[in-house]
Amino acid sequence: MSITNNELAELLKEIHTLKLLDGQNPFRARAFDRAAQKIESMEEKIATYISEERLTDISGIGEGIAGEIYAYSETGTTPELDELRERIPPELTEWLNISGLGPKTIYKIHHELGITTIQELKQSCQDGSLVDIEGFGKKSAEKILRSIEWMEQFSERCLLSEALDIARPLYQFIEDLEGVEKLELAGSLRRSRETIGDIDILVEADQQHAESIMDAFVNHDFAVEILGHGATKSSMRTEDGRQVDLRLVQPDQFAAALMYFTGSKEHNVVMRQRARDRGYSLNEYGLFKMDEEGNVQEDQPLSYENESDIYQHLDLNWVPPEHREDYGEFTYYEEHKSMELVEPSDIQGVLHAHSTWSDGKFSIKQMAEACRERGYHYLGITDHSQTAAYAGGLNPDEVKRQWEEIDQLNATYREQDIDFKIFKGIESDILSDGSLDYPDELLEGFDFVIASVHSGLGMDPSKMLDRYQKTIEHPATRIIGHPTGRLLLQREGNKVDINRIIEWAVEHHTAIEINANPRRLDLDWRYGNKARDEGLMSAICPDAHTTDGIDDIQYGTLIARKAKFGPERILNTQSADELEDWFRED
């Protein structure tokens, strides 16, 4: 079994972390992190580079890191890693999750007090031994204790949907404050990441209003703890443990600041480097010329009005925020003006929804009406198949009765001249050998079949791949449901080779859904480049079990954009007639 890109990236990241904790030169450590980032975002298989012994062709990988990788591919470890693992207690890496503690501090505490566990760290804060270390005071101890408490109580990140629930009301609150000229959500939220750490809000306002705006922010009802309160930056924590940062900038700084605080960190690093290569310096206040000695000429800002102008100065077209991950956007937007991306208004109908026939909470009619209220033109009902007993899966008899009900509902819509159609679908379990959950004769009676794995999720990835191959080759399969089965912040998905599945899916006229449930968002956007190159079709599927669940389509649409899908590659942007044709094609 050859090494996957993700596996190797994880390894390099571990070396990066351990080197930092070991107090090694941070630049040397960062080289491993950069190599990891590079390998993670590469479309080509790293295994090919290894077998052809041309790892150093990859920018960011030199002789040193290449040597580590070759050693790892042969022995499953590297001398350097072994040594680091021996020297750095694994518990110490957990300390990095404590907000406010970085590698330097951890290194110092660990060495001065000889402690390794978070429990011991807690103890040292309480009994005062921490304060004996030079550079640590009472406040440090209190801060560390508080951070540990937060960490234990809440997870480090939250779902995109949860972050939006906090950010939207705050946005409205700040928008109405006196002196606020412009306002944008920034950070990972603006980039539509599937999980969010901090919520970043950027405000443009005159200096004279800065104080009152910051005061209002830290005194908002949402704030249960104030983490920082300055003239241009304030931070608070909400009761669900989320940190919200508010940044305030002057009018002529907004575009550069927005770009800067939108990130990602990796995208910004490349942007800054591009600026330097062109004799400029880019920071959150603007893009400036540099003199011969490399000093920033702050009195010589380049003129720009918006993000797009800044990108132009660096020989790039505007990069949509959701693509700023250093995942191939620089090569694309150097050459292309823009990329057409699916919009919420493109969505014509709903595929993948459950009803009371299986584990849904509403009848088919109620689900259909909820779709109509939202302006959609069709609903593809996909209850669970018979093997999914836990979810009330339908036996063949029930399937036929459900079809009758759907026929009747459709007849009623036609009689009343209502432009709405219900498709007969099923979410068929993929059985452990890759076959579907009904005999072929029955499967042919559905308008479309979504095939999903619900059992044996932990199966060996190579076996899982065989399972998927058989499913995709089945002529009835039209959509693959939540391909990895991941539950964000809860359960890791199967590490099956999604790239291969994408290739097969394209070959066999099968789409792979973007499951829009905020806990899934699976297909992962990281496969967007591959999907685009291959011409993969997808569908933005709410997997709705309630009428409200239909609204999850909004999250799926955000991820579809991040995954570089235009409307032409999303099935449910098509009309009911077009979709019917697509389902029927071989």
Added chain:
DNA sequence: GCCGTTTTCGGCCCGACTGTTTTCAGTCG
């Protein structure tokens, strides 16, 4: 450790905020 139509050595993104300091190091994004 990596990299170079300024460099094979000397840089590596950079500024706000905090705490413990009397001038700065560490963290964060």
